[in-house]
Amino acid sequence: MLKKAFFGVLHALGYYSRYTSVLHHPDKQVFTPGYVLDFNEVERAFLEDSARSFNYAIDYSLGYRQKEQYLIRLQNVEVLGNSGAVVLDGKVVVESVGEVSRLAKSDAFKEVSLLLPKNQSGRYTSVLHLPWADNNNYHWFFDCLPRLYLVLENTQEPIQVIMRRNMALYQLETLAFVLKDYPQAEVVYIGKNEKWQVDEFVLPSFVANAQSGYLPREVVDWLRHKVWQGYGVQQSSRKRRIYISRAKAKTRRVLNEQELLPLLDRYGFEVVRAEELTYQQQVQLFYETEAVIAPHGAGLTNLLFSEQCQVLEFHPANLIKTHYFLLCKALDFRYSAVMGTTGDKLENYTVPMQEVEAWLEGVGI
Known part of the structure; x- marks a missing residue:
């Protein structure tokens, strides 16, 4: 009692x-019912790197089971x-x-x-x-x-x-x-x-x-179309390339971003700060986007509203997260990752310029 x-x-x-x-x-x-996703060798290597960075607390390299x-x-x-x-x-x-x-x-x-x-x-x-x-x-x-x-x-x-x-x-x-x-x-x-x-x-x-943005195809299509229709997304022949900056964020900032921006500009990338846009503008922007480069962060959530896109995501070497790799897997988008230096106490880090340039030259955009 x-x-x-x-x-x-x-x-x-x-x-x-x-x-x-x-x-x-x-x-x-x-x-x-639940089912298991298949990964190729390159995808498994990325998932292994991620698992290692989390001391294998989450390990999808051995298989990802959709609940x-x-x-x-x-x-x-x-x-x-x-x-x-x-x-x-x-x-x-x-x-x-x-x-x-x-x-x-x-x-x-x-x-x-x-x-x-x-x-x-x-x-x-x-x-x-x-x-x-x-x-x-x-x-x-x-x-x-x-x-x-x-x-x-x-x-x-x-x-x-x-x-x-x-x-x-x-x-x-x-x-x-x-x-x-x-x-x-x-x-x-x-x-x-x-x-x-x-x-x-x-x-x-x-x-x-x-740590997963993977959604079954029927769910992801339902959600995408509801938001596209709700915000009145307009078809456009314009294909944009964007870099999502975290320069104003407290964490996960790219420390050599000022060195990176001229390189991205040469390949037609515009700098986007999501906090400066309405959500309708964000959805329309991503719908028109054919290529996204960004450090890991919530801004990449809007990949959900891209019609078709190629993605390059930056990670600090000691904290590699799988959220948007798995979202790209669900959407059948081409995904690549570049590992930077070990992050500091705020997870800020430097990215290798040569690897970014190699991706830009190799993706054919």
Whole structure:
């Protein structure tokens, strides 16, 4: 009794120390089984370099398994407004937040924050994923919106989609684009300090894996076309070449960028700073782009909206991430990587000019 009362106090303060899995729930519906991607020798070498840089904590060189896609119907759960987590019988449902490691890394599940309970009748779903996707376009487009594909395509009954009011403009816009053709779905807003008790909750699986922009073809095509149509992307004969600068960022800056820019200019590359563009302008720009060069960063998320593109990504030698290689794999884009020097404490590094020039000469653009 004392133990139950103790956990009751913690839960009232928004603190959850225990978790559970519902992968074997009797109401789980699998719509697409898992499968394994094949890689060629060059791709495996890149994935091996990446795995080594992370001390093999994530290793796709031995095979990449696309997870099965499913929905699970849960009864009498709580939805936490501060994190988007779903709670069943006092335990956070791992499948609602992605994976166990994110429970450990995120204060959103363990912060002391009074959550006011509110009973809600009806059928609900949510793809909130905080703080990871609070205002991060990568996590929004790969961890959040793909999950709605599963709900909207496979749920015909009326359903309410729980979101937060303080979403970024591009999130509000693209959410509206995605929901436009699904009259059964309605958005409802939860407060950061609210905890909703709901009768029925439809839990969609995460589609993308950790450090991966790979989405199954039917999902990536659905998402691309929804955003293209929503922003009214215009066909253009103009083919652009862009370099995404992180000069104003705090981390992962290319230290010899000023030396690099004249070389890129000779090959027709223009410098782009995504933060200076509206999201509609970013989508239109990438739709028209035939070649992108960039240091690793969220700006490369917009490759999702390129019609066809070649990509050169820079990485510090000690931190090689696979997100956009796997996105290019999904989109059948030609991808290359250049490894720079070992990154400093802010992951800033220098890139080898000769390797960049060799790529520019060899890709035929």
